[in-house]
Amino acid sequence: MASKxxxxxxxxxxxxxxxxxxxxxxxxxxxxxxxxxxxLIIDPVRYNGKIVNLRSPNLSISVIYNxxxxxxxxxxxxxxxxxxxxxxxxxxxxxxxxxxxxNRRASERVKIGASGRATGKxxxxxxxxxxxxxxxxxxxxxxxxxxxxxxxxxxxxxDDGEMNAHFNLKGKVVRMEKLDDNLYLYGCELAARxxxxxxxxxxxRRMEKVYDLSKKRSKK
Numbered sequence: 297m298a299s300k301x302x303x304x305x306x307x308x309x310x311x312x313x314x315x316x317x318x319x320x321x322x323x324x325x326x327x328x329x330x331x332x333x334x335x336l337i338i339d340p341v342r343y344n345g346k347i348v349n350l351r352s353p354n355l356s357i358s359v360i361y362n363x364x365x366x367x368x369x370x371x372x373x374x375x376x377x378x379x380x381x382x383x384x385x386x387x388x389x390x391x392x393x394x395x396x397x398x399n400r401r402a403s404e405r406v407k408i409g410a411s412g413r414a415t416g417k418x419x420x421x422x423x424x425x426x427x428x429x430x431x432x433x434x435x436x437x438x439x440x441x442x443x444x445x446x447x448x449x450x451x452x453x454x455d456d457g458e459m460n461a462h463f464n465l466k467g468k469v470v471r472m473e474k475l476d477d478n479l480y481l482y483g484c485e486l487a488a489r490x491x492x493x494x495x496x497x498x499x500x501r502r503m504e505k506v507y508d509l510s511k512k513r514s515k516k
Contacts, residue, residue: 299395300369301395302336302395303336307328307330308327310327311326311359311361312487313341315355315356315357316358322343323360324343332381332388337386337389339387340386341387347378357373358370358374359371359389359391360488368398369398370397371394372391373391373392374389405433405435406430406500408454411424411426411454412436412454414453415452416448422438423438425437429500431486431490431493431497432485433485433486434465436452436484437481438480445469445472445482446470448468449467450466451464451467459500465490466487467484469482
């Protein structure tokens with residue numbers, strides 16, 4: 297994938313701002329409002345109704361974009377500052393570096409098999425099984441049929457008691473597969489990066505390897 301400049305993102309493109317400090321991160325969904333003078337102008341980033349200051353010297357800012365067709369791309373070491381544009385307070389994002397592909401390993405999925413509760417539009421809740429999970433997406437299996445599923449917003453909440461892990465993930469549906477027994481599999485793309493997933497998935501992969509090794513030994 298060819299590298300892109302941040303200003304290559306056209307107006308109305310949706311993307312994610314990731315703000316990280318001391319190993320912790322928080323993400324904000326936003327979109328391009330204007331492209332101007334080497335950067336992107338967006339509506340002010342807010343948290344609990346208040347405008348967020350993203351100029352702290354210890355804060356690391358990244359912009360993450362996923363067109364749904366391949367590996368997400370990221371611009372690192374971005375700068376976000378407040379400006380007045382067209383008589384309105386806005387956030388202005390600039391980045392000297394070009395984009396790079398996010399780690400492909402992040403897209404590798406692990407089997408989960410945990411039962412959870414999914415929430416769709418207008419708050420409708422239904423039971424779903426978390427089929428697999430990666431750092432960029434997840435899939436669920438459910439008897440609940442979703443009409444017009446493409447880009448359907450979906451949240452899934454589940455617990456992994458064995459790993460003492462609890463997740464509440466937000467994403468959108470990008471594919472659907474009809475299974476037997478009136479079941480549906482929905483593949484979802486995460487709306488934002490979830491830092492805790494990295495260590496969780498790593499531990500699950502290790503457990504899979506230990507299980508596979510024990511199976512091979514038992515067959516000898």
